[in-house]
Amino acid sequence: MENVPGITSVGKGRAVRSILAGFSKLGYGVSMRILRAEEHGVPQERRRVFFVGNRLDLPVLWPQPTHGRGLLPFVTVGEAISDLPVLKNGEDPGPAAYRKPASSGFQAMMRGDSAVVNNHAAPRLAPINLQRMKHVGPGGSWRDIPYELLPVGMKKARSCDHTKRYGRLRNDGLSSTILTKCDIHWGAYIHPEQDRVLTVREAARLQSFPDRFRFRGPRTEQFVQVGNAVPPALGKCVAQAMLRAMQFAGAAPRSDSALELAIAV
Numbered sequence: 399m400e401n402v403p404g405i406t407s408v409g410k411g412r413a414v415r416s417i418l419a420g421f422s423k424l425g426y427g428v429s430m431r432i433l434r435a436e437e438h439g440v441p442q443e444r445r446r447v448f449f450v451g452n453r454l455d456l457p458v459l460w461p462q463p464t465h466g467r468g469l470l471p472f473v474t475v476g477e478a479i480s481d482l483p484v485l486k487n488g489e490d491p492g493p494a495a496y497r498k499p500a501s502s503g504f505q506a507m508m509r510g511d512s513a514v515v516n517n518h519a520a521p522r523l524a525p526i527n528l529q530r531m532k533h534v535g536p537g538g539s540w541r542d543i544p545y546e547l548l549p550v551g552m553k554k555a556r557s558c559d560h561t562k563r564y565g566r567l568r569n570d571g572l573s574s575t576i577l578t579k580c581d582i583h584w585g586a587y588i589h590p591e592q593d594r595v596l597t598v599r600e601a602a603r604l605q606s607f608p609d610r611f612r613f614r615g616p617r618t619e620q621f622v623q624v625g626n627a628v629p630p631a632l633g634k635c636v637a638q639a640m641l642r643a644m645q646f647a648g649a650a651p652r653s654d655s656a657l658e659l660a661i662a663v
Contacts, residue, residue, distance in 0.1 A: 418430070432446070435629050439473055446632075475571060485520040487528060496509070521617065567586055579621045
């Protein structure tokens, strides 16, 4: 089970205690931990609470970080999306060829056998937002926008407020948390080099979805599908830790288990 870290403070911890007690009544031994997606090969700052348990009296093992200080370097935004086609604001090319050959191991892994890029259409922004983002460089935010171009509600904001609104990503950094829409009023979702917001495919890459995943329905729903998901690369690490716990205790998983399906992702 996975949720946002804020669940730990709901009702001064009452929500978490209720979850643990409920699972305990069903015979589950459950452990809880906050995992950082970027420490497991996901090119994004993302903290989420995971609950893992079983009814087999097996230990709960957690995946150990593989990326970070003293480990592999974090996967950057550029390493994740720089091979995708260049787009203008509002452009929808349909299935399109890759911009260039894969230039990182992450890009090669995401592409797999895919020959074209799907779900790669730039949402259309109003002219005023295009004017605003032209003033925002890589790593910048709303603070770089001239006062007269700021939204009315932000003209009274302090420099410490809304830290990532109208933010532009950096190719050499991590993405901010991918939410259910890449709205510049919400956070840093401007492309590092192009004056537009992220596409569904770019959001999916930053969530570590392989390109073979196709997202259906209206574009707003596609963003929800991507933003609400556990990053597949992180889910795989959790599943592998669960398999190690089963093997450690001599319990063999069934061939059709959800764990093996997760590993296959």
